[in-house]
Amino acid sequence: MTKRTLEELKDAVNSAINSNDAASLMECADELDALATSEAEAVAHNARGVGFYVRGNYAAALEHWHRAMAMHEELGNRSDVARVTLNIGNVHSSTGNYAAALEHYHRALAVFEEIGNRTGVASVTLNIGNVHFSTGNYPSALENYHRALAMFEELGNSSKVARLTGNIGNVHYTTGNYPSALESYHRALAMHEELCESGSVAATTGSIGVMHSSTGNHAAALEHLYRALAMHEELGEIRSVALVTGNIISAMFESGEHAEAEALLQTMDNMQINEPEIVVQREHHRALLQEHHGNIDEARTTLRAALLIAQEHMLAAKQAGVRKTLRDLALKQNDLAGYVEHNNEYTRINEEINGKESTLKMAMQDKQREIDAKDREHAQHMAVLHSTLPKHVAERVARGEVVNDQFDNASVIFLDIVGFTELSSTMSSQDVITLLDTIFTQCDAICEQHNVTKIKTIGDSYMCVSFDNVVNAARCALDFLHIAPTSHPVQFRIGIHTGPLTAGVIGTARMQYDVWGDTVNVASRMESTSEPGKIHISEALNEALNEALDKPHIVPRGEIEVKGKGLMKTYWLEQPVTP
Structure with a gap:
């Protein structure tokens, strides 16, 4: 088997953690040990810790996590220190020590926020929600779950969303x-x-x-x-x-x-x-079986032991269930004092739970309405952004990012309708709008098909960019030539050039995503010096296509005068582009 690198094993560990695959975690840990580096050893201890945690061996999990913590601190891996702190909090949560769990979670959260680890922040928020759920604070649980859900959706983490x-x-x-x-x-x-x-x-x-x-x-x-x-x-x-x-x-x-x-x-x-909840449930079941076999005294002893555990860990619902069974046993034995004691406690706890649940349900309904209102507001905001910006850009803007990107080899396409001024002079204003809408809607669909980003329309011109793939740009332009509105026959002039450019979002009230650079100017010149029904491309695009494809059908045009550039060698792109 091919030996995996540290980075490959880290990815494998993360995948196994997401799927709770203890066996894979242990296998990865063994492979990490074989790398014989301090960082690999630290990752191995964390992987074994998660593996033992999944298998319910909390003592072994803590042993490996404390060793991982010490090693990551020595290596200065603050993100990993926070991640292991989160894991230790998980053990405390599983053993019913919720105060210690929250202490570790908030400690991890502070580090993740400080270093800008959004995945870590989302993970801790999820686990804080779990603690609130376990302690019966359902509105806070729901709030933290929705907050974490929004973060993981933005991060594209489908596993955590599920x-x-x-x-x-x-x-x-x-x-x-x-x-x-x-x-x-x-x-x-x-x-x-x-x-x-x-x-x-x-x-x-x-x-x-x-x-x-x-x-x-x-x-x-x-x-x-x-x-x-x-x-x-x-x-x-x-x-x-x-x-x-x-x-x-x-x-x-x-x-x-x-x-x-x-x-x-x-x-x-x-x-x-x-684990306290499991132990109380198990012993309650044992007592019911003892009662079923007629061993009432044994059942009562078992229930009292379960009650002590439920009281120690403040498990109110479990206490109520045990008290109810103790009450029923007292009745069967004509133990009036025992019946009164357990019935009073059962009633008190039940009323407390029911009263608390009623209050929580009302609070939860208010919280759900608040969440729904925020979701609607967010959806409306995203709808506005998507209507004015490309989807991937809109999502970045929604996260508060400043969009200012540099691309080394972007391909800019300009399309212009031949003779549009003369054609539009013979049409009504409504027909002109309908024609442009028909053409540009088809352009939008073709761009979507080829993963090309529409930038804008300027009068009867259409501009789009393929940021990292010249073949997509070529295929998109060739498909543009086949646009055929049924109302009026039209032809297009198309020009393409590839090179460096800057892309970003400008404005606040009416945001616009645009591109700048000499590449844009040259692409515009390719279009203006093109001919009806043809795709005019620069030498840079010709070279890029010849690198990417085997014998693309490109015909030399020769040298032409390009405004601001002098003589340039250019080409015609003439047939469908295939690999």
């Missing part, structure tokens, strides 16, 4: 908006499948299963949950296997499949996962 779409679905699910949740989950699932992200496909499939379980559709729930379980097992994602197994057990209790639930509980025991 993940955030699923996270937004989780917020809708938790607040009881099942139709919106299901819509978000299916959109996220389609994106993850298109990206071939197996781990994320499994997680989203599991989320759909949990939602079906909540609505009482146990058959659909188990179908999706078992599918998710198989995928997580194949990927070796122990933590995710434990989560999905717990959800399957819950669905089995609802459908009365106690024997199957007991077998799966043994599987969970063997995983030795210590």
Whole structure:
């Protein structure tokens, strides 16, 4: 196998992180070790840390991340230090230490913002949203998710866009908006499948299963949950296997499949996962099985241990569930004092949760309206920009960039309608506008087809640029010659020249994207000295086409006088350009 470079392995590690592929991360780490450099070793420790984290081995993950942190600090890699700090925050979040998680996240965020790492800022914002979601602050979770979503959309990170779409679905699910949740989950699932992200496909499939379980559709729930379980097992994602197994057990209790639930509980025991929510869920299931077998005292002892964990980590919903089961057990044993104690606590926690949820739902609705209003405003702003600027330029302007680009070999095309002044004098003003609109609309479509950027129209002239591909410019110009408006027969003069130019956006009220430089002037002279139905090209374009293509059909025109340039050797481009 060909030995991969450090940069190639870094890319492979990032890809494996995006898809939660623990096996690939470990393989990359082994290859990085073989490079025997300090930077490669640091990247290897980070990769192993993520791999162990995905597999639920948090102690090993922290060990490798702290070693990676020390090495990156010594190397002065501030971006990597921030990235590892973010990872350590993830461990604290997974173990229920949300205060420590937020501390690490904000520390990482400050570094990413300082060094201008927009991907890092977006990633931390996503994880801050996750903490707010876990602690029940759904409006803040939704706000951070939408903020991160907008950043990843601008960055073109489809993987993170898919993940955030699923996270937004989780917020809708938790607040009881099942139709919106299901819509978000299916959109996220389609994106993850298109990206071939197996781990994320499994997680989203599991989320759909949990939602079906909540609505009482146990058959659909188990179908999706078992599918998710198989995928997580194949990927070796122990933590995710434990989560999905717990959800399957819950669905089995609802459908009365106690024997199957007991077998799966043994599987969970063997995983030795210590994440608080998983532990409380597992022990609650154990107590229900003990009760099912008539072991009431054992069930009560198990539930009290689970309650202590839920209280320690402030898991209110888990506390309520355990209190309810303890209350029901007390009733079966005619334990009036126990019944009153647990019923009072269950009622208190439930009222607190319900009151909090009502307040949060109202706040969330307000936040959603605010987000929707901002989205509409942004969409309107982008629509205006797209109507006046090329799409790729509009997106840069929307991000606040100053567009001022230099190109070494741009090909400028000018097209002019032959005899337009005389022709238009015989037409009504409406017919003139219709004719120009027909011609220039077809020009726009041809430019789009060949990845050529329209710059502007000037009277009856059309100007466009291919910034980095002379072949695209040639094909575009040849297609221009075939434009044939049905109302009036017309011919075009076309000129092309290639060379350096400057491109940028000018103005604020009515922005315009334009290009400047001697290349533009020469291209204009090529058009003005062309002939009807012909494409007049410079020697520079002729040389570029001969380099790019095998025997393009170009005919020498000879030397002609060009204003401001003197005699220039020029050519005719005469037939379709093929590779």
